[in-house]
Amino acid sequence: MDGPVATATQLLRAELPLRLEVPFEAFTSQQREPYYRYAFTKLASATEAREAVNDFFVKLHHRWQEALRSDNLVAFAWKMLHDHMVDVLRRRDRRPTPVDTAFMPVTAAVLWSVEADPIDALLTRIDLYRALATLSERQRECFWLKHMLGYSAVEIAGITGSSASTVRTHLQHAVRQLAEALRPEESRECPAPRKAS
Numbered sequence: 001m002d003g004p005v006a007t008a009t010q011l012l013r014a015e016l017p018l019r020l021e022v023p024f025e026a027f028t029s030q031q032r033e034p035y036y037r038y039a040f041t042k043l044a045s046a047t048e049a050r051e052a053v054n055d056f057f058v059k060l061h062h063r064w065q066e067a068l069r070s071d072n073l074v075a076f077a078w079k080m081l082h083d084h085m086v087d088v089l090r091r092r093d094r095r096p097t098p099v100d101t102a103f104m105p106v107t108a109a110v111l112w113s114v115e116a117d118p119i120d121a122l123l124t125r126i127d128l129y130r131a132l133a134t135l136s137e138r139q140r141e142c143f144w145l146k147h148m149l150g151y152s153a154v155e156i157a158g159i160t161g162s163s164a165s166t167v168r169t170h171l172q173h174a175v176r177q178l179a180e181a182l183r184p185e186e187s188r189e190c191p192a193p194r195k196a197s
Contacts, residue, residue, distance in 0.1 A: 024064050027073070028057050034149035035081055041148060042085050056084045075159040131181035139174040142167050
């Protein structure tokens, strides 16, 4: 009787790592491209973005059991990725600058495509970066998750711990603020003059 029990245990131990690897491989396969886009918007370099995402997945693999035990795997991974990117920028003593982000086709494509003169396109992208910097942290986070990583409002709610309606509100405010910030000076609304009393 001990023989079959030992064999079953050995089989379980032999199969367990493989079963645990499958979700990790599936997760990395699904998230690699959106994570890469996010890293690219932060680093403005395809090589550095790939390196940062690869390093992140190594870190995530080391904490995979903890991630699986978490209440929300996607939220756990997003928090890790966000912290990892902060560390990468800090280590390299780099902050994205308007010139860095000006060359990001991904960023410009979020709101529109620029078919004009390359100089106009460059200035438009610089303006977009400056406009994004005016958003609150939560609005910016929702905007990145929606437009860079492609998550729905319901998924973002699960990641950020907010309600879907709150996420939608953040997204609406973000788009409204960006539209206002990017509107040409001459077309911005001027306050109506007061009537003399």
